Amino acid sequence: MIPIVSSRNRELHRVIAGIMNNIRVRFAPSPTGYLHVGGARTALYNWLFARHMGGVLILRIEDTDVDRSKPELTTAILESLEWLGLNWDEGPIYQSQRLDRYHAMALSLQSSGHAYPCFCTPEELQSKRAKAEAERRPWKYDGTCRALSHADRDRLLAEGRPAAVRFRIPDSGKTSFEDQVFGHIEVEHRDLEDFVLLRSDGHPTYHLGVVADDIDLRVTHVVRGADHISNTPKQILMYQALEAPIPVFAHLPLILGPDKQRLSKRHGATSVGAYREQGVLPQALVNFLALLGWTPPGQKEIVTIEEMIRDFDLGAVSKSNAVFDLEKLAWMNSEYIRHLSPEQLLPLVERELAGAGLPVRDPGMGVQEEERFKQIVLLLQSRARTIQDYAGPFRAFFNDEFAYEPGAVKKFWKDGSIASLLEALAERMAAANPFDLAGTEAALRTLAEEKGVKAGLLINASRVALTGQAVAPSLFEVIVVLGQDRVVARLRRAADHLRSVPDNSTSPAA
């Protein structure tokens, strides 16, 4: 008997397995900044893993740093996630609302002897650290308060001395784990220091927050940036002290700038929101980010979200950091724009134009204008790198007020006869009937022949007159789409402009 397992069946089995295994992952941004592309990729990989496995994605907001966390940033992060299409199944859960829980855990760790109060002040520690550094000695918390007797401890507590709570690292031995991406990792306990769990102001540190939450939320797989590899052994020790099951860890290589330094503002835009504003499509950004550290099977690079979900595999994630290549993103974005249906593209362009003060929709807009608008958008579709191009280089297609681009003027308006040629062409265009591709082309070529100039000269000069740009679609397509009245007017205006500034200076037309 031949077992028949359709791909659909396999899909189903995987989802069932995911549910049975109770696969639970989380994305835990800190609202101390906007969602940056690195965070977005972490979110994406968590999301893909959850969807692939039929598991659950939890969103948690790590807002324990009261000074740096801002509620409006949480809102912005949520918006960015939604824009990218990364939905979550549980949460958002706010750490700031779980303070009691962290206190309880810190207490339990203390009563089991895995943690202790530390009365050292930040200033004391700071100076000890500075001294060690000056003497070029490696610094690690020296354990002053670890050695305190019960009596001393109680006395200091009774005095009301502010105390942090530190985790007690075992004196010897080592901790290791099998990272799903990096493989076996281990560190000696002697290289770890007794880190702070609870600040003296009662707020938990990152370590306590994550572990407490991941335990309570029954997180099975921790997928996060590689900058947390070094933190993992400490956290595993906490799981053990708490007698909680240890999740599977998978660390993701970092995203770097072109100079191979960690991506930061000085490399330009780093936030998801900034790319959105720059006219990048969410699908393109998701696709690009997915490929930064992971390669789907096959050689295809433009992959649908369904294919990503189907093929995603933590084990296939790269171990080395990746440079964020804006050029490739731009290419991918143009690729996605090109494949948008008119129904998808039109509203995006309208939004962009409106944002740039070039509204297309006025109350008196007729069906014909509506159709013309659509034709223009589609004509330009294959040349758009971002949606923003519509309000930038393509401006002349949507508004009569545009400037003649200096480079274009220099390149195509240098011939002295241009003004009169454009003037003559205006007349022919006014007379062209029918005003279509063939009709206008014939009119132009006839004129060129009569004047004894190459058609190309007239075509290129006209393109500048009609669009202000040296670069635009095929001239006759532009002519048809702009319409007879505009074409005639713009040709005349260009001729006038040339006559008024014989030196071909590049002052704006309007």
Place this chain on the structure above:
RNA sequence: GGCGCUAUCGUCUAGGGGUUAGGACGUCAGAUUCUCAAUCUGAAAACCCGGGUUCGAUUCCCGGUAGCGCUACCA
């Protein structure tokens, strides 16, 4: 400094004990043409260095180097 991790074209990467080391972005050239983009064709472009294991290492091991990360009462 200590500890950890990483190392294939400029960039993202595939591959893997014996390959013409594959793809993509970018670059360059050609085709096309009415400019540019797109498209098509072609080209240049990489296994960090040194040892070891092996008949044979880019691949496995060790060392070096470089880069990154952690080394906070940040996350």
